[in-house]
Amino acid sequence: MNKNLEILMVYKSNIFMLLIIQLISAGGVISAVIENDFVGAKQCAICHQQQFDDWNTSGHSKPMAEADKTSVLGNFSNIDISFHNVQNHFFTEKGKYWVKTTDVAGQQETHQIRYTF
Ligand code: HEC
Helix, strand or coil: HHHHHHHHHHHHHHHHHHHHHHHHHHHHHHHHHHHHHCHHHHHHHHCCCCHHHHCCCHHCCCCCEEECCCCCCCCCCCCEEEEEEEEEEEECCCCCCEEEEECCCCEEEEEEEEECC
């Protein structure tokens, strides 16, 4: 085989191995991030107080709040609401928020409301 071609092939396979190693280590970083929970926005305030206050008093801090007495503004005390000819029943059970509704096939289904927007 041509010597230059041989060198090029070795060079390319080393690049390929390097790429694999990088992908594996990148995967390690990603899984490490996924394994650790978010520290919470209050941790950011230690160094970013102004940004935290601006964010906390804006609407941007409200989405994906866990549904509880402070975050849920809707009425869930056994309320029936019809919307586009679909009956919906909003209720609470064991401190959790639920909606009973009908899917597109006409089947009754019940969903827990976990987060607010
Ligand atoms: C221990 C202090 C500290 C904590 C805690 C901290 N940061 Fe930072 N952050 C910094 C510093 C220092 C910089 C760089 C500021 C600069 O370059 O002007 C920075 C920069 C940033 C930037 C880039 C800002 C820009 O203009 O480019 C973002 C976004 C950011 N931080 C978000 C966060 C978030 C979200 C959290 C909480 C999860 C957090 N930080 C927690 C110290 C901190």
